Amino acid sequence: MEASLRKSLAIQCRVVGALMLREIITRYGRHNIGFLWLFVEPMIFTLAVMSLWELLQVGHGHGLPPAAFAITGYSSILMWRNIAGRCINSVEPNLVLMHHRNVRVIDIFIARALLEFLGATASFLLLGTAFCSLGLAEGPVNILAVLEGWMMLLWFGSSLGIFVGSFGIRYELVEKLWHPLTYVMFPISGALFMVDWLPPPLQKAVLWVPMVHGVEMIRAGFFGNSVRPHFDLGYLSAVCLALTTLGLAQSRIVSRELVPE
Amino acid sequence: MIEVDSVCKRYRTRTGVQHVLENVGFTVSPGEKVGILGRNGAGKSTLIRLISGAELPTSGRIMRSMSVSWPLAFSGGFQGSLTGLDNLRFICRVYGVSHQERVAYLEEFSELGRYLREPVKYYSAGMRARLAFGISMAVDFDCFLIDEIVAVGDNRFRQRCERELFEKRGDRARIVVSHDPVFMREHCERAMLLEAGSLNTFDSFDQALEHYAAGGRQ
Numbered sequence: 001m002e003a004s005l006r007k008s009l010a011i012q013c014r015v016v017g018a019l020m021l022r023e024i025i026t027r028y029g030r031h032n033i034g035f036l037w038l039f040v041e042p043m044i045f046t047l048a049v050m051s052l053w054e055l056l057q058v059g060h061g062h063g064l065p066p067a068a069f070a071i072t073g074y075s076s077i078l079m080w081r082n083i084a085g086r087c088i089n090s091v092e093p094n095l096v097l098m099h100h101r102n103v104r105v106i107d108i109f110i111a112r113a114l115l116e117f118l119g120a121t122a123s124f125l126l127l128g129t130a131f132c133s134l135g136l137a138e139g140p141v142n143i144l145a146v147l148e149g150w151m152m153l154l155w156f157g158s159s160l161g162i163f164v165g166s167f168g169i170r171y172e173l174v175e176k177l178w179h180p181l182t183y184v185m186f187p188i189s190g191a192l193f194m195v196d197w198l199p200p201p202l203q204k205a206v207l208w209v210p211m212v213h214g215v216e217m218i219r220a221g222f223f224g225n226s227v228r229p230h231f232d233l234g235y236l237s238a239v240c241l242a243l244t245t246l247g248l249a250q251s252r253i254v255s256r257e258l259v260p261e
Numbered sequence: 262m263i264e265v266d267s268v269c270k271r272y273r274t275r276t277g278v279q280h281v282l283e284n285v286g287f288t289v290s291p292g293e294k295v296g297i298l299g300r301n302g303a304g305k306s307t308l309i310r311l312i313s314g315a316e317l318p319t320s321g322r323i324m325r326s327m328s329v330s331w332p333l334a335f336s337g338g339f340q341g342s343l344t345g346l347d348n349l350r351f352i353c354r355v356y357g358v359s360h361q362e363r364v365a366y367l368e369e370f371s372e373l374g375r376y377l378r379e380p381v382k383y384y385s386a387g388m389r390a391r392l393a394f395g396i397s398m399a400v401d402f403d404c405f406l407i408d409e410i411v412a413v414g415d416n417r418f419r420q421r422c423e424r425e426l427f428e429k430r431g432d433r434a435r436i437v438v439s440h441d442p443v444f445m446r447e448h449c450e451r452a453m454l455l456e457a458g459s460l461n462t463f464d465s466f467d468q469a470l471e472h473y474a475a476g477g478r479q
Contacts, residue, residue: 014355099315102355260310
C-alpha cells in the first residue's frame, strides 16, 4: 500500500508509542512505584553523584553554587550516556516484534531515546525545582538558552544512539568499546569543569569533545554573566548531523537484512 | 491484490551467500486461497515473511493493495516477559485498533482465565498457541498469511481455529504455506510448489500435488 507521508507518520507515532509502553512495562514492571522509576532512578543517581562531588569539592572555588553546578553537569551526562547506552543491543530483544511490518529498527531507537530523554528531563526539572525552592540554587538566568543546550544534547544523544545502536547490530565490537569509552568520556565531557577554568592549550583540546559544547550552553543559560562559556553551536551541529546521517544509513542497511525471530 | 514481482532473497552466512529465493513472482487477488507447498527448508517461511513485509527482499518488489496480516504461526511474535493481555494491547496499538472490546473476545477464545495476566514465558505450548491465535484474530485483514498451522493444539482448539479462520473469515484471501498436502487441499483453491528457491505454478491442484509427491520419491 503506497501510504502518504502523513499516514506513515501516524503509523510511526503509533508504533513508537506502543514500543514505549511495552518498554516501560518490561523494564519496570507493575511492582512498587512502576514507571516512576523512569525518573526516580536518574534522580537517585544525580543526588548520589552530587553528594560525592560536594565531598570532593568538584567545581568549588569559582563562585558557582555547587548544587546547580552538579545538577547541570550530571544531568547532561545522563542525557547522552543513557540514550546511547539504551540503544545498544536494543534490537535483539525486540526481534520477535519485527514480525509486524510496521515495527522497524529505527522505531525501537526512537522509543528508547524518547524514554531516556523523558527520564533525564523530569529528573533535571524536579531536582532543579526542589533545590531552588530549598534555596540551595537559583533558577536559570536564561531559561531558553538552557533549553537550547538541552535540546542540542538530546540531538547529540539520539544521533549517537542511532549510530552505536545500528552499527552494534552487525559489529559486536561497538558494545565492547562503549563501556570503556563512557568511562573515559565522563571526566572530559564537560560536566566536572567549565572550559574557561582550564589553561588555554587544554581548552583547545577539550573543545574537540562534542558534548562539552552542550554542557557549556546549558551552564551559560543557567549562570548567565557569572561564567564565560566557550562553545561552538556549529561544531556540535556538524558532529550531530554526521552521526545522524551515518546512523540512519546504517540502520537502513541493517533493517534490510534483519530476520525476525 | 498482492503482487510479488521477481523477488530474490539472499542471506549472508558464515559459509558464503545463501540463495533462498530466486526470481519468485505471482499475484493473489482479493478472496483467493493460495497454498504454497514445499519441503522443510525450501524457503516457505522466508517467502511468507517477505509477503508480510516483516523482511525485505534482496531484489524485486512486493506490492500490497489490500491489508495483509503478519505470518500467523501460533508461537512467535510475542514477548515472553509481557503478559498475554499486554501482548494483545501492544498488537492493538501497533495496528491502530482499540483493545477494550477485544479483551473480552480474547478471554473467551483463549480460555486462559487468570493466566492472561501472567507473563507469556510461563505458558505451555498449547496455551501460547491459544493466545497467539486469539490475538491474531483481534485485527481484521483482507488477507491472512498462515505458516504451518497444523502442528499445535488439541482437536478442540484446532476445530475452533478452523471455524474462526476458515468459516467466519472465509471471504478473505489467504496464503497458506505447509508441507502437508492434505491440509492444503482442504483449505486452498490453488497450489504452488516451492523447490530449491524457485516457485512453480500449476494449472490444477492435482498436478501440483502430483509433482510434489513425485519430488518426495526421488
